[in-house]
Amino acid sequence: MAAKDAKITRSSVQLKTPKGTRDWFSSDLLLRDHILQTASNIFKRHGGTPLDTPAFELKAILAEKYGEDARLMYDLADQGGELCSLRFDLTVPFARWLAMNNVSQIKRYQIAKVYRRDQPAIARGRLREFYQCDFDVAGLYDAMIADAEVLRVVVDVFEALEMEITIKVNHRRILDGLFEVAGVSDEKIRAVSSAVDKLDKMAWDDVRKEMVDEKGISGEVVDRVGEYVRRRGDMSEMMQFLKSEPELCGNESVKAGIKDMDLLVSYLEVYDVVDKVSFDLSLARGLDYYTGLIFEVINQSPISNSVPAPASSESQVGSIAAGGRYDNLVGMYTKNAIPCVGISFGVDRIFTILNARRVEKMVPKVDAYIIALSGKDVNGLLLERMIVARELWNAGISAEFAAKVKPRQDKQSKDSKKSRLSITLAPDEWADGLIRLKDSRDDDKLQDKKDQGQLISRENLIEEVKRLLNI
Amino acid sequence: MAAKDAKITRSSVQLKTPKGTRDWFSSDLLLRDHILQTASNIFKRHGGTPLDTPAFELKAILAEKYGEDARLMYDLADQGGELCSLRFDLTVPFARWLAMNNVSQIKRYQIAKVYRRDQPAIARGRLREFYQCDFDVAGLYDAMIADAEVLRVVVDVFEALEMEITIKVNHRRILDGLFEVAGVSDEKIRAVSSAVDKLDKMAWDDVRKEMVDEKGISGEVVDRVGEYVRRRGDMSEMMQFLKSEPELCGNESVKAGIKDMDLLVSYLEVYDVVDKVSFDLSLARGLDYYTGLIFEVINQSPISNSVPAPASSESQVGSIAAGGRYDNLVGMYTKNAIPCVGISFGVDRIFTILNARRVEKMVPKVDAYIIALSGKDVNGLLLERMIVARELWNAGISAEFAAKVKPRQDKQSKDSKKSRLSITLAPDEWADGLIRLKDSRDDDKLQDKKDQGQLISRENLIEEVKRLLNI
Incomplete structure (x- = not known):
């Protein structure tokens, strides 16, 4: 045992x-x-x-x-x-x-x-x-x-x-320059950057509080950062904004970023994807190994204005x-x-x-399930089912049958539902070289639910199966 | 920097x-x-x-x-x-x-x-x-x-x-019964089994020595084990051998194993694979969670006699x-x-x-590589190459081009060799709505190695590419 x-x-x-x-x-x-x-x-x-x-x-x-x-x-x-x-x-x-x-x-x-x-x-x-x-x-x-x-x-x-997606983009050099212009000191850039990155999940007031209370940045600097990083929009309006701010586009780092972003826009236009992109100045990403373009994809149709779209349940999964x-x-x-x-x-x-x-x-789903029709007095046609399976496998068709010598009728019937086709063997028909083939998609059409399908010659099995499977 | x-x-x-x-x-x-x-x-x-x-x-x-x-x-x-x-x-x-x-x-x-x-x-x-x-x-x-x-x-x-393969098979119950008949005590079965399993890599004399010297089995018992486990052959000759040994087939465990193996043979015959199988009484496998059939596949044509085939270099990798x-x-x-x-x-x-x-x-390989033909005085047709790439990608065709504004001719030429087709843009032809398409398989046929292929209308590009790729 x-x-x-x-x-x-x-x-x-x-x-x-x-x-x-x-x-x-x-x-x-x-x-x-x-x-x-x-x-x-x-x-x-x-x-x-x-x-x-x-x-x-x-x-x-x-x-x-x-x-x-x-x-x-x-x-x-x-x-x-x-x-x-x-x-x-x-x-x-x-x-x-x-x-x-x-x-x-x-x-x-x-x-x-x-x-x-x-x-x-x-x-x-x-x-x-x-x-x-x-x-x-x-x-x-x-x-x-x-x-x-x-x-x-x-x-x-x-x-x-x-x-549906929106690709939020930003540029490390623009972000760095923007912090510089706002008066963030070099050693605080990382802290400010990680706080700003939370703007997609937190309100500005909370992010502001974190920067002032926890990270010790002066309120004045934080407010200037806030004026910039709360801006987002499509590429053209954001490029226009950056270029319209003399302080920003006078900064060497921002200038380098703008040059990149101008090129990017022209390439994205050719690639037909510029309308999927939203320029989001708060996007910073956690890791600081990014040196240029930064992006994040959310499951939301493109947003073209500066108001964040209401969070849908789908967007709850984050980027x-x-x-x-x-x-x-x-x-x-x-x-x-x-x-x-x-x-x-x-x-x-x-x-x-x-x-x-x-x-x-x-x-x-397997392609075909092989059923033995057998009464009390006959065997379960195991070797015969194996022969049919072998022929199907040889032809690259997936096939299964019950691994029992005398399988139960109801169990075979149930398991055959998971296949595309069912092939039924009956002792007398087998002896005459015949088998039954049924397409499970015809189940609804058939008057008699117990119909075992169309009687065909064994020799034609593979050909008929391939025809029904369209292969 | x-x-x-x-x-x-x-x-x-x-x-x-x-x-x-x-x-x-x-x-x-x-x-x-x-x-x-x-x-x-x-x-x-x-x-x-x-x-x-x-x-x-x-x-x-x-x-x-x-x-x-x-x-x-x-x-x-x-x-x-x-x-x-x-x-x-x-x-x-x-x-x-x-x-x-x-x-x-x-x-x-x-x-x-x-x-x-x-x-x-x-x-x-x-x-x-x-x-x-x-x-x-x-x-x-x-x-x-x-x-x-x-x-x-x-x-x-x-x-x-x-x-090419041979499937070596054995049966846990036959192995257990055989050890019992040979007189191996219950607590030594695991040790004997693991020694016997080495017979595919070691000579019998060495395996015998290990059992006697290291595992403390009597020489007489070991020799009786050896008489059995050194036997291998095709299914029918091995089944015949087991049934011809009254001591073996009188053992309850061996008897159960033989019953299984008889069934297996009949099923493998239907499945057309019995000739790939070699019954090897030394096969024991390390893990003792096996309870019935055990098998191991080697990269060697089926061996039908009891002499092990010479070890080929391929078989050196083991099972x-x-x-x-x-x-x-x-x-x-x-x-x-x-x-x-x-x-x-x-x-x-x-x-x-x-x-x-x-x-x-x-x-x-990518399907197509896009080359710009450009002299000193013209640009590298970057946006034009991007347009062609976009059209190919849209059609599900894989395509690449040099990520340079003005790529070098030799570099493009070399990289295009890794693709099935090359597409060449020249400024004047592009202006006329024409591009050149070449099948790399035609390279040998072409008289002029510098031939850039056949001039076709841009509108027909996808159609022509699909025709050449046979998709």
Whole structure:
């Protein structure tokens, strides 16, 4: 009694996945794969090459790249040998790979899980183990050409997923210059920047309070920052605003940013995506490795005025993709600094939105289910069902049957519902070289629900099946 | 000077992946994906449903499932909260998932990386992070029906990969009975079993010595074991041998095993795969959770006699897939023990073999590369190249161009070689609504290597491109 033995040694451990992780199965997994497949098809359309790196990296390579967030990194236990941590994103492994292999020019994409010991919020798609799906362009190119293509990739991916989006953009140099003009001292820029970045979730008054009370910035400086960073709008009106402020466009850093953004606009126009873009001066992003264009994608139709659109339930999941230009990261590993610009898609958040929206689940179906019609006195035609399965498999058609010598009629009938076609064998018909074939889509049309379908010659089975499956 | 700043803070850490791990890129990754895609297509053909589980599990769930091998498990550091380890295989997570979700019947497949702190041998495809690709049938079915289908799946996968194989099979009950008949005491069975399993790599004299000297089995018992376990051959001759030995087939355990194997033979005959199978009484497999059929796949044409075939260089990688029936594992987690049989493909070993064999690398290619023909006095037609790229992308055609305002002629020429088609823009022709289109396969045919291809109207571009690409 194998089962009984096992019972005795049964462990009492609670059956669960670790905190913030989940299993993926069947229709959920098919939807997730659909998202990943859609993205990688678009990446290939833009000349992307795939890369896969280990799930963990030397801790020393990851160290000091993530600032405060580093505390969220999963370390491997010290079991002798190298100290390692699970990857935190796909960008640092990409930079490590570029430096290690002396690659100076590449469009690479990587789709893989990353790990963060963050507070999970599974309903909103925030997990500790989650997929990232990155497309980055590395290499020394002329300004904003690769940046514009990355934004076009973003639009292509979400168009293929049939999702409405707005790409919020900003420029590190404009943000830096703007803080300078407002009178923020160099050592306070990071603090102000991270406070300002919260403007998509918090009211200005609260952000203001945080800067004054917690970060010790003078009210006067904060108010001047506020005048700028609360502005957002479409590219042309924002470019017009920046150019109309003598103090701003007189600043060297802002001037460099405006030059980039002018180029970007002209390229985005050619790429037909400029209307998806909203220029948002509060967008700062947490990581300070961004050196130029910064962007973040939200699941909302483009907003063309300066009033934020009311938060829909869909937008509650936060940004669904984000990225920017990071020209210095690779230089931390090698003397050949390689400028990069890239985008990371939040697969689990995209999944959450698409999953809430779908009416019909993507259920995996086999092409054909093979049923034995058998009374009490006959056998279950097991070898005969195997022969039919073999013929279908040989022809590349997916097929199943009950793994019983004498299967029950009701069970076979129920299981056959999950297939496109059902093939029924009856002892006397089999002896005459005949089988029955039924298309499950005809079920509604058939008068007699017990109809086993059309009687055909065994020799014609594959041909008939292919015809019905349209292959 | 961003790059200069970065140089100063450049870290001095050695750039490498952790021991026993590697990056996968471009043609290697495409070959690996081809293996995984091929396998998952076959799994679907047999009604498989995909499952994905987290890369780490609660340590308590993995504990005590791997015996001695447990020391090779990667633990996560204790950073507060649950204690976890990286998964060691995909079987235990599958058992955990079955128990947790009360699933009593499923064909599931999972393709994911697993982690073992083993001594790596990268050239032979043995890594610390490696892919497993598992297909398992769980559920209470009639004897050997699912087992036979799993072996058919094995043959289907390797046939699709165009690899010659032999499936070595044995049966736990036959092995147990045989040890009993030979006089091995219960507490020595595990030791004898693991020694016997080495017969594919070691000579009998050495295995004998290990059993007598290290494991303290009497020479007489060992010799009787040796008489049995050195036998292998095709199914029919081995079944004949077992049935001709009264001592063996009088044993209850052996008798049960023979009954299973008789059924298996009849099913494998219907499935047309019996000639790929070699019955090898020395096959024991390390893990002792196997309860019935055990099998291991080697990259070698079927061997029909009892002399082992000479080891080819390909067979040096060891078994390329392995599995068996494990009816008690799920019962360790839940009171509903669920019988299972499954196969795990060694993706990295299969990769090593196919990679050594391939002559032509699978290089990723874009469909079209857009070149600007420009002299000193004209611009590089950047916006025009962008327009053409946009049109191609809109039509789902992959396209690239140099991300430079005025790209160099030689660089464009070189990069265009990596695409199927090249599209050349010249200022005067563009003004007339004309562009040049060239199929790279025509390069050899063309008299003039500098020929830029056929002049066509811009309006016909997509149509012409589709015609040449056959889409």
